[in-house]
Amino acid sequence: MPAVAEMLKVSEAAVVSRVSLRDVNRVIDEHILPGAFVSLDSGRHVLAGACSLIALYFESARHLTSEERLFTIRTAEARLASARSLPWSALLREDWTVHHEFLTIDLMPFMRGARERLDDLAAAREAMASSPDILGGTPVIRGTRIPVYDVAASTAAGASTERILETWPNLDAEKIRLATIYAEANPLRGRPRVFSDLHEGSVILTDRCVPHRGRRDEVPD
Template sequence: MPATEMLKATEAAVVARVSLRDVNRVIDERILPETLVSVENGRFVLGAACTLIAFYFESAKRLTSEERLFAIRSAEPRLRRWNRAATEAMLKADWTVRHDFLTIDLLPFFERSVARLERLDAAREVVTISDDIMGGTPVISGTRVPVHDVAAALAAGVPAKEILEDYPSLTEDRLELAALYAEANPLRGRPKPLIARLPEGARILSDHRVPRRRAG
């Protein structure tokens, strides 16, 4: 399988809209067929297989484990042959799976996965990583705005409008794509604390910090 068609586990979680723990679970418990995953030099999932990850967890309240696994095994041959060039034709295909008296349509799950894959592609394109720019820190292309700082600000509730006032060259869509990229590519280690915004008109005179003395 071409490496370009495979997603890191964190990326697969974003596309399937599940937690990273859920992605690891479908790999560890072999809920996903081995033909759709790779565990060499990391954990990777075929992009289209996010269809099955989303289906497995979203249908858990309505379908038994046996029924969900049957649908996954039935769809595996088609998804195994997936690549970006084949997506349009596959969107027009019949994704119906029949199990005894049950009929399952996987097309809505495939459509949503394709749409999220396209957004992930767009997020990758809006980010620049270069040793010449902030030492390789991921930034929004054409700027020196760190992607993960934008994502942290949005996650902390800072309105996109306020961020755009500070960076008028950006757009709301680029902010959303930056946040999506950061979610799919989280920073390692403990995240930096988000610095609170100063009241309007205030400015920092000194950021020198004095160690607290221990009581006698």
């Protein structure tokens, strides 16, 4: 699994923190996350262990004030900085309670949640493959020629697991889940690609034509 000290892309950090990409960029831009946990070299990256603090900041917003959340993050900063060389198993044996006036805040649920989602991210990476010899380097599910982003797009479009398995019988529910995680952590850039042919093994889930609607100021012939 990713180490505590691994630097994640912001899209990966969003998945592990269970927040939006916009939220991750916000904690960087507004210096909510300590600078020691952020790298701006060759793109934006966030310390894997710090994803627990991002999750805390947004998930506890209904219960803690901004001041209380920032105090908690600043208090945890020194602990996490000193423990960043430790494996996650050792990190989870640390005391992650923070005391602020009359409040006692337990960070352990956020640490465990980040650890679990990092495990999922590692499994998603391992389940995918990319080779110039297979679909021109398009990421596929390992051992198949099934494009990862096609599976993820089907899930995003609301296709059930059963329907996706009818389309790609070589998959299973876990591979579908991991494909979705991988695609979310590694979003495609630019406009969607247009394929003239379906990929091998694909079938059309729906085939619907949407009539063109002219501009309101167009006058019919």
